[in-house]
Amino acid sequence: MEPQGDIFDLTLEGSDQNVPKPIPSIIRVNSTLECLERFDKVFHGSDQRQFIRDIIYQVMLPPVTTKRLKKMQSSREAATNNVAFTQGILDLFNRLREWEGNHFSLKLKVWSPSDDRALHDTIQINHGGPPIWEFRNDWKFLMIDETTLPLGVLDLSSTTPTGKWISTGDSSNPATDEDPEWYDSDASRASFNSDHSDHSDFMQHGDWLTADGELPATWFRDTPDPSTFNPLFLSLVHMVPKLPNLKKFVFYLGPLAAAMPRFSVTFSAPGVGGFNAIGPWDEKNLQRARWSVAEYGDIGEDWRMDDELIAALQGAHADGVEIFMSFPTQKFEIFGQSSKEGSAVLLGAVCQVWAKSSVGDRVLVVLEDASEKQLYSQFWQDLESRDFQLSFESPKSDQLSLFKHGELAYDHLILTPPKSKGYGPALTPKLLLDYTNAGGNVLLGLSSAASTPSAISSLLLELDIALPADRTSVVVDHFHYDTSSAPDRHDVLLLPRPPPLRPDVINFFGGDGVLALPNTVGQSLGNTSPLLAPIVRAPTTAYTYNPKDERDSVEVEDIFATGSQLSLISALQARNNARFVVLGSLEMLQDKWFEASVTAPGGKVTKTANREFAQQLTEWVFKEVGVLKVVGVQHQLVEETSRAQAGNTTELGFVNPQIYRIKSDVTFSIALSLYSHTHYVPFNPPTGDEIQLEFSMLSPFHRLPLVPSSSDLNSTTFTTTFTTPDQHGIFAFKVDYNRPFLTNVEEKRQVTVRHFAHDEWPRSFVITGAWPWVTGLWSVIGGFVVLIVVWLYCDPQPIDRRRAELAK
Template sequence: MRVPSMLLMPFVALFGLVSARSATGDRVLVVLESAAIKDDYSQFWDSLQQRGFELTFKEPKSKDAELVKFGEAQYDHLIMFAPTAKNFSPSISPKAILDSQFKGLNTLYILSPQLSEVQREHLREYDLEFIPSDLVLIDSFSHPSGESASTVLLPPTECAISNGAILSDTTLTGGPIAYPSGTVHSAGLNPYLIDVLHAPKKSYIGQDKILTADETEVVNAVGGKKSKDAVQTGKKASLISALQTRDNARAGFVGSGEVFSNKYWGKTVETVNGKKVETGNAAFVTDFTRWIFQETGVVKVVSTTHFRKGETEPREMYTKKDDITFSLTLAQHVTSENGTSSWGPFHADDIQMDFTMLDPHIRTAMIEDKSSNPADATTYKAKFIAPDRHGVFKFVVEYWRPGWSYIRTSSTASVVPLRHDEYPRFITGAWPYYIAAISTSVTFLAFVAIWLSLGEGDRDRKGKKKAE
């Protein structure tokens, strides 16, 4: 028995609403360096699958691991867990990954201190430079009791970025994040990089071994006295970074793969002070991957319009000194705890609009219009007077804030001078000329009237004298 397709449509729509939590898709390619380590991160994989993602595991040299096939993207997200790999299949090579990122591929790089030179060169494309392979982050004052000092416990209040688009309040106020045997990198001048997690102040970079009180051994471990490289510590030592392009493709760089392991996933550890605390790795990884896979921090433009005062429809041409209203509607991607995703209102108080030709002639703040806000979006409006200059202008809105989607919208309209029949009957600034012209005319008419009246009287008197 065939079921009518119309009856299946509501169920298909409901299934799509429940399963799709990312704004860009749910297909994830996981490139694992070794299948043997897959079970050590089972809780991480399970958390992704519970969020509706479809995971496909491949090895670096797998020929069937294709990001693009016949010009179509085969995956929406990529997890590159092959820090020491030196060879890749052409379809997932560093160049292929960069090409896919230009088309919107979101990528999570899970790294380690033993980075291959191929990976180092690839990561330099993002303006990231990593420390040598034999060095790790060490903190003798903040690590689990009984473990090496290279298993650093990072308090989120001190080391994590305070950005609601990337990390939730639960993560920022939760337990320390275990960062075992992790590498450190320094970020260049790339304006699209975001420092998500940095090293604590008392940490340093050195070899993963127990040091004695010998000063020479300590100095050699941290680079030697003659080293010309700057010592990275505190905020200068980046551990986890993120990147978002102007095309809103996202990438994350995690310097320790053990952050995702089952060993520290929601486990309780004892600090060197004897205090037992629950690690915040599970909450941090969940928030970070939600941002990378575009479940959070995603904003889109629903609509834009502009119109003159007293009207509701947009115009192709406006006149100088017109009262113009520009309206922008934005929506934020929202994912609920039960697995559904939808679009909701986006509230911000720092959105600006430029009315520009070659340079911005007018830059004004956009105010939230609470009277006309739909349930699933937010409308912002800006009111201004058209400049006293004719030409082709653009309504431009650029919103670029760390963690949020990059928004840029532009629409064009012309500003023209008044036509000959559109000028006002009387111009206020010309009243002195009006008065001068009127007074001159009145004076001339009065003079003519007086002259004529005086001339007729003299002629009559002369005529009477001649008659006599």
């Protein structure tokens, strides 16, 4: 219902010329340009705004032809409506953001000229029953068009990011998936998007349900799937505190949403009621923020709400929150106050676990000898303090599997050197490659104290990483070693923290201090793979040595590699951004080398920085750092207020159009974020590095640097402007940013570049080079006109014939 009272109707032409005094508290406005200009004129100052209490805003959608009106709404029509709807909302909110301090209610309406009843009365229908325009829009709905939004405003998706269902269940139960007999009807039916017939659509009853998504039936999906439901639930919980003016929020999950919910989540702000079913509890806590989570009996019996979700509710509001949970299959649970100081839970304590990795927190540690677990206790504690969930398995375990139901069972994998000849059938080189190809991250630890299995050597060769043929070879250095622990063998290397790989590469492993690397296995990296990068190189005086070789000297030909040819810790980032690190010295992660006292050959005693480096190394391999994310991509014509817009040219201001014209000025923007430990931050390339845009067909026509143009809390926007080439065809905007230790950015947007239309060529009178020819043309025309005038209006003088004869 519209607000009651006098309404100032700005949709009427000339209403801005006759502004009533005083202005009514209710105004009506629509999204047309003329109406919004009247709105701006009347409410350009705060004096008039203070009287407004209600705004009725009507978004105008494009009309459709009479022919289309007799068809179901097409996908193209729905997309056009979404753009108009989004632009209408933006146009209003861009104006209202200047109304700071004003409080009013907003009623939103949507209307199209094709909704006019008078128009419908003039259309004839060709079938019985109600006319199709009464329900032609029932199978489409308005959405915010993400491409129309300014960059970084909103990240939307009509499905889960992976396209999976939010719910799951037992699909083998036939009682839950019964389709009506008429589902497979062979009766002729019109196409939803048909444009080729003047007959209005008519469909079998089953087809309506198919279009509505009710067929094929999916009633067996009665249980929230944690892999998709939990991220959705958490995003809703984290969203609410960021909307301080939000009064109430309800989320339904079920086959028919609010009409037949299986699960609901409701938020009420302090002072806002609405929990009728739990009135006493609602009244008691009316002045606090409240969450209610209710199940209606149709969810699977084994489902329980994760502790992670409950703890997220508890920590959602810094000023405290009340939580009420009702599950028919469980007893009622009421969680009490939570505040900055702590949380008092009436029926039990809940512990929240937040994964800091951008991909997950499940870590599998393959450790054959369980007694060695205590040697790395501080390392395990550091991982658990960063909220990783560690699972220890022996390679001989029958339960060991990297995959479960075709999906990764663990997000990260730590492999320690086996005592036997290999890792067993569950960790073959092929399975490890499959694990990496599926996106899993691997930290492979080696040690010269344990011979490297041939299977591992074969696996690393697949990655273009070579190990010494002698499985017990160790890297020694007679100038950089610990004199206290390896005075004779010189196999405990003392090295500084690694510098940047290149000046234009971010160094995630740098810092002060010395690293101690005992029993190190050296690696040689292939020169042809752009996916490999050394993290720690050997000093120029280091070389590989087989301690079982009893000779007093080593032949140069027998040495596997020397100096900087040796990589002691190597990194590979696959094309799918999975990370694989080869740690040549697993012992450097032992407790005794964390902050141990070591003595350099010169006698200087220092503390090792192994613990800090181990954290940096695992942060990178487990994707806590160095993860780039594309927040948004935009391309559009450069706005030129002085340029007239032709009817068939690309619309100015339209974001991400599919077609451009040759010699048009185009701006391209991409927003990038960098994941840093717990959240995304703006990405800024290192000094000397730049992000480039290619505008290419078969080869690049433009290769341009993208420069930072703006930045917000989570992303940096990089922009460039250029002119499309004088060449028509299919082009692509392409950003291909690949740098060591950063995930790859590969964005490609395909567009068409067309020639000038016949009415877009410049007229001859605006081309200065054509002026002489135009002048000559008009001179000829003018001379001809003068000749005609002379010929018509100048009579010849009469001749005296007698005088002419005498002259003869």
